[in-house]
Amino acid sequence: MIISVASGKGGTGKTTVAVALAKAINYCQFIDYDVEAPNADLFLKPDIKHVKKITIRQPYFFTSSGKSFKTCSDFCHYNAVAAIGNDVIFFSELCHGCGGCMLVGPEGLIREKEVVIGEIRKGFCCPGINFLMGDLKPGSMRTTTIQSELEKNIDYDNYVIIDCPPGNSCSMVMAVKCSDFCILVTEPTPFGLNDLVISIDVLNKLKIPFGVIVNRFGIGNDEVINYCQSRNIKILAKIPNDLNIAKYYSQGLSLVDFDPTWQKKFTNIISDIDKEILQK
């Protein structure tokens, strides 16, 4: 059972909910898919046992040959290769590492080299959480390449909690697409609702069942609640807008540390999701 925790708007409490879920289940795999800004490790404090560097292959051009590399430049959809006379200016951050320039360019004058774009880290958290995270190197745009590497390590036989990146674009799709159920965390504000609606649209297209957790309940207005009720969208929980929760958060503590009754509430949410998925 794979449960992803996503949110269109950033800062609504994805990691708060994902960490609390993992702690409530206890024996599960936790994956921080927010490789551009991973932070779940601050709360789960994993003992990292294994680090794997993730590389892509990028071209190296031998420009002293006196041959033009214009075919490479014309081919490159991402405009990473500027061919000026017989010289080349290569823009590494634009290169997707497709290898196309090697096929169309002058034979033998382009070699590939490995370039590190980030790493994935594996470890354990007490008592039984298998922890996995991706960390993209600042400046690199290859978010989904790191995420594909995480995907290869999903433990399909166990409960898996996926902490998604914010937003509704490629990196969010990568994070939710393997899940059996998605928990959308939102806040009851116009901004929260606007981005929730977009997330719901994405999940419907991907045919992934979902429920909503309203965080910071008490601020804003009733529109999120009304929207969900009018469309029969299940509200799994409402987390109150409590300054003490923020205080715990800032100390690297989880919602279940703050108030142990959340342990039970999240266990119930999981069993409800279990039932819903198994009925299908």
Next chain:
Amino acid sequence: MKVCISSTGITLDSNVDPRFGRCAYFIIYDTSTDTFEYYKNESRDAMGGAGIKAAQKALENKVDTVISGSIGPNAFKVFQSSQIKIYTGVSGSIRSAIAQLKNNELTQAAVPNVQSHYGMVR
């Protein structure tokens, strides 16, 4: 001098386009003959690296000077590699930009005046 100017249109009364890589047209003006040619900017809708492609095309047209509203770091790097004179922050008509260039009223840019992806916000 052969000058590449990012332009909103195809005549000398068109305005200097504020964006280099994602401008509508390029006007190539030859100051020795006071004649010009134009071409459509094919990299306008590129996913990324529009400035790089546009700069390469300008170099293929053997320009030695470039005028635009703004040029980002990647196009700037391509032009610098060929010692092209770069003038940014220019606005108004193409005609007035050429006049200013001839009267030495423009100041050469030493660094890019906008960040990457500047021209993507339309």
